[in-house]
Amino acid sequence: MKPEICFGSAWRLGTVLVMVLIPSMSANSALEQAATPGSDGATQQQMEQGAYLARAGDCAACHSAPDGQPFSGGLPLATPFGIIYSTNITPDPVHGIGQYSFEEFDRAMREGMARDGHHLYPAMPYSAFAKVSASDMHALFAYFIKGVKPAPTENRENNLRWPFSMRSLIAVWNLLYLDGGEYVAKPGQSAQWNRGAYLVQGLGHCGACHTPRGIAGQEEAYDESNGKRYLVGAVTDNWFAADLTADFGTGLSGWTKDEVTDYLKTGRTARSAAFGAMAQVVGASTQHLRDQDLTAIAEYLKSLPPASGVTVLASPAAADTTTGALRAGTVGSRGAQLYLDNCNTCHHSDGTGALRIFPSLAGSEMVNAPDVTSLIHIVLTGSAMPSTKIAPSALAMPDFAWRMSDQDVADVLSFVRSSWGNQAPSVAANDVGRLRKATEVK
Ligand code: HEC
Numbered sequence: 399m400k401p402e403i404c405f406g407s408a409w410r411l412g413t414v415l416v417m418v419l420i421p422s423m424s425a426n427s428a429l430e431q432a433a434t435p436g437s438d439g440a441t442q443q444q445m446e447q448g449a450y451l452a453r454a455g456d457c458a459a460c461h462s463a464p465d466g467q468p469f470s471g472g473l474p475l476a477t478p479f480g481i482i483y484s485t486n487i488t489p490d491p492v493h494g495i496g497q498y499s500f501e502e503f504d505r506a507m508r509e510g511m512a513r514d515g516h517h518l519y520p521a522m523p524y525s526a527f528a529k530v531s532a533s534d535m536h537a538l539f540a541y542f543i544k545g546v547k548p549a550p551t552e553n554r555e556n557n558l559r560w561p562f563s564m565r566s567l568i569a570v571w572n573l574l575y576l577d578g579g580e581y582v583a584k585p586g587q588s589a590q591w592n593r594g595a596y597l598v599q600g601l602g603h604c605g606a607c608h609t610p611r612g613i614a615g616q617e618e619a620y621d622e623s624n625g626k627r628y629l630v631g632a633v634t635d636n637w638f639a640a641d642l643t644a645d646f647g648t649g650l651s652g653w654t655k656d657e658v659t660d661y662l663k664t665g666r667t668a669r670s671a672a673f674g675a676m677a678q679v680v681g682a683s684t685q686h687l688r689d690q691d692l693t694a695i696a697e698y699l700k701s702l703p704p705a706s707g708v709t710v711l712a713s714p715a716a717a718d719t720t721t722g723a724l725r726a727g728t729v730g731s732r733g734a735q736l737y738l739d740n741c742n743t744c745h746h747s748d749g750t751g752a753l754r755i756f757p758s759l760a761g762s763e764m765v766n767a768p769d770v771t772s773l774i775h776i777v778l779t780g781s782a783m784p785s786t787k788i789a790p791s792a793l794a795m796p797d798f799a800w801r802m803s804d805q806d807v808a809d810v811l812s813f814v815r816s817s818w819g820n821q822a823p824s825v826a827a828n829d830v831g832r833l834r835k836a837t838e839v840k
Pocket residue numbers: 403451452455456457458459460461475482483484485486487494495503506507512513517518519520521522523538601606
């Protein structure tokens with residue numbers, strides 16, 4: 399297989415030297431060695447910082463295949479235009495980025511251009527990474543060149559439909575949609591707020607999943623100043639990433655800053671749990687961030703005004719008759735019966751689940767969301783919470799695709815969305831059918 403990224407370059411022997419200079423990443427020695435420059439000026443502290451930033455950017459999530467070495471690429475990313483494979487970003491001189499200079503790395507990260515000058519597909523979130531500061535970029539480079547083990551893994555050919563297979567089109571895309579430029583601190587906002595904005599908009603690339611995309615796959619906004627679309631929720635890879643603005647009932651208006659921090663650190667709160675694509679983000683990225691960075695992210699997110707204008711007013715659960723009916727077994731609908739038979743054991747008859755074990759369906763922002771993709775998806779395929787340092791148990795929701803029909807899933811979810819004070823429209827069997835096809839294990 400011909401790795402596209404490699405053509406036309408002559409290998410330099412010098413890169414072999416880089417490979418034997420890889421220092422061990424011992425956290426304890428970091429402080430002692432902090433001021434000792436390596437042969438090319440990179441300090442141990444810079445590499446520690448780079449490793450931390452690589453977590454914040456979740457580089458491993460996209461750049462590692464399930465059976466491959468970390469960062470050796472080959473993960474298929476489904477886009478509306480076809481399949482794009484992530485590339486090898488270990489310092490292997492032939493298949494990876496071992497020959498990249500800092501300037502070439504910087505250009506790949508900010509402008510989406512590979513070393514040999516070909517354009518990278520925006521599936522690599524360079525429009526977000528453009529905001530990374532110069533010193534953070536140096537730290538990332540030091541880590542990837544000297545702290546990561548080289549893997550001789552060949553890159554895979556993309557499988558994109560014409561005309562999207564033409565990389566030259568990306569130049570036009572960049573002209574139209576690439577904002578570019580490092581993050582500039584917003585005057586009038588606190589240092590903490592700015593730190594949060596820097597992480598969310600930049601390395602965290604939260605908008606890549608949480609901001610809706612336009613016809614060319616571009617995110618409709620890259621920060622909060624730019625209209626009302628930033629982080630209002632979007633579907634990526636058959637998961638609906640929640641509304642993170644202050645939209646009442648469906649966004650984060652009911653979450654405290656501590657809850658947001660708790661969620662990003664442990665993958666769960668007293669009433670909610672990370673699932674689907676977000677379980678991966680928490681497990682590989684946010685759980686590793688320092689408390690002050692998570693608090694900064696929460697500070698920033700909680701400052702976003704309500705955006706979509708959707709207001710789902712939840713009536714107090716106490717006034718709701720669902721719980722009593724479920725307990726008495728006097729259920730009136732198919733959906734309620736299906737709930738009793740399949741869901742009640744874990745999510746309970748009052749819909750509140752169990753503290754930090756089973757998330758609450760009563761008053762859940764996701765259950766009330768205007769987009770039902772994630773709800774259908776989790777019932778069909780199940781999901782497991784991320785195992786985190788503080789909360790290691792990866793509690794799982796079972797899959798129901800094998801035992802429930804499209805109509806069953808629609809009915810049980812319609813019941814859940816209209817019980818215990820939830821007031822969201824019902825779910826259609828057609829939508830379940832579409833998602834069943836899209837998520838089927840082939
Ligand atoms: C959402 C998925 C995703 C994330 C997250 C991501 N990348 Fe990428 N990256 C890609 C894809 C896909 C490509 C290949 C694009 C192509 O071939 O057009 C790529 C390409 C690259 C390249 C170009 C290498 C080459 O020569 O092909 C570099 C460098 C890179 N990524 C670095 C990083 C770093 C560093 C991070 C973390 C800070 C990161 N990426 C996070 C998807 C991602």
